Structure formats: structure tokens, C-alpha cells
Amino acid sequence: MLYGPGAEAAFRPGVLSSEAGQAAYDAICRAVSDAQAGTVDGVATAPVNKMAFALAGLPWKGHTELLAHLTGSGQVAMMFWSEPLKVVLATVHVPLADVPRLLTRDLLDAVITLAAQELPLFGLPSPRLALAGLNPHAGEGELLGSEEARVLTPAVEAARSRGVCIGGPFPGDTVFGRTVRGEFDAVVACYHDQGLIPVKLLAFGQAVNVTLGLPIIRTSVDHGTAFDIAGKGVADPSSMIAATLLAARLARHDGGGA
Secondary structure, rough: OOOOHHHHHHOOOOOOOOHHHHHHHHHHHHHHHHHHHOOOOEEOOOOHHHHHHHHHOOOOOHHHHHHHHOOOOOOOOOOOOOEEEEEEEEOOOOHHHHHHHOOOHHHHHHHHHHHHHHHHHHHHOOEEEEEOOOOOHHEEEEEEEEEOHHHHHHHHHHHHHHEEEEEEEEEEEHHHHHHHOOOOOEEEEEOOOHHHHHHHHHHHOOEEEEEOOOOOOOOEEOOOOOHOOOOOOOOOOOHHHHHHHHHHHHHOOOOOOO
């Protein structure tokens, strides 16, 4: 394992390697272990390069899946928190073609429940959720897709029966604007880019990636590794600062000493 001053000298900035992927993995494992032991009150992670993970022979596509594995967590969800917009993703790092198959009632039930349970930690004691539709116009009465009628609407109805305040499925091209205007507190998006395009349009560099459902506090940046500018001294630290400050805020709420 490579930690501490001078460790970066073992790697060339912006160059993919299996060694760098393994070192990133080792650092994540160490951070999770420290958080579970109570040595630290929370973890704010820098981005990892998915290709470097793959070169190291690691099966995980990113932090979210790896953190769930390391902590033995059943259901986790990726949330992007920003002042203008909060978004929870139902599916994360999967090909778009696989989303309809993966978007099951069980998955939506779990993600909606998790969002309703965890958003109070962020100052939203009674969160008003909106579920974005998968298809254009939220299916337009099944003319443009059946997932809304078969899966999404029953998931919303079931959540309401459990006492969750949620509406939808609403067309993806309008629900984020409605949320920004104050009609909802957060949107549950069906897939990665559906949720992250509006967040990054409104708050890139200020948004924070939070993993919901973990037994530890974990935040991260809203961007990737940007190897094209590695070592040039021009990276913007804003999101890393925001992630660290949010982790500290959550640790205080959770009773930690950060």
C-alpha cells in the first residue's frame, strides 16, 4: 500500500495503470476500515478512474458498488446534493440499454424508501419526492413505453401507502424544473445521465455525491478524474471542498466529532 508524503511519486499524473487502480482501491479500503472503527467520523473521497480499476482486475465500476460491498450494505443509492437540486439515482453505472430491465418494483421500492429515510439528515424532515419517468412524456399513456404503467406508477402508489410523500412518474423534461421551483425536495431519477445532467447544469463544482444506505458517512465530488489536466495545477477544488464540508456537517448531525 502506498500512503503518505511522496507516495504520488510512484505514479505518473494522468497515466492509466493497474498499479494506480490497486492503490486507489487500497486507499478506499483503508478509509472504510477507519470509518467503521470510529477512527474517523466520515470519509470524503476523491474520484476514482473506472478504467484503472478494470486494469487492476477489480470488478467494481466505482465507489458506490465497492462501498456497499466493503460495508456489507444491502441497498445503497447514489444521491447528488446541491442547493438548487437534490437527485437520487435508481440505477447508476450501467449501460442505458440495461436500464429498463434493471428498473424493477423491488429496486424502486428500496430506493424510494431509502431516500425518504435518509433525506431528513440533510435538513428535510418530511421530504417531498418526485419520481421521474423513464420514457418521453412519462410513457404518454403507454404510447411511448409501458414501464411507467407496469413498474413506476405501482411503485409510487406502494410508497404512498407506506406514508412516503411522493408523486409521479412525471416527464423527465419537466420534473427537475418543477423541483428547482420548490414543488418537490428531491427527484428519484431512473438512470445516471437523467439525474446528473440537470444537477451538473445547475451546480457543477458545488454538488456533492453522497452514498445513501451506508453505516458510515461518505461524500465525494461531482466529477471524474480529469486525467487530461492531471499535474497541470488547474483543477478546480470546489467540489472536493464542498464534499468535505458536507461530510463534516453530517458527522456533527450523526453525533461524531468532526
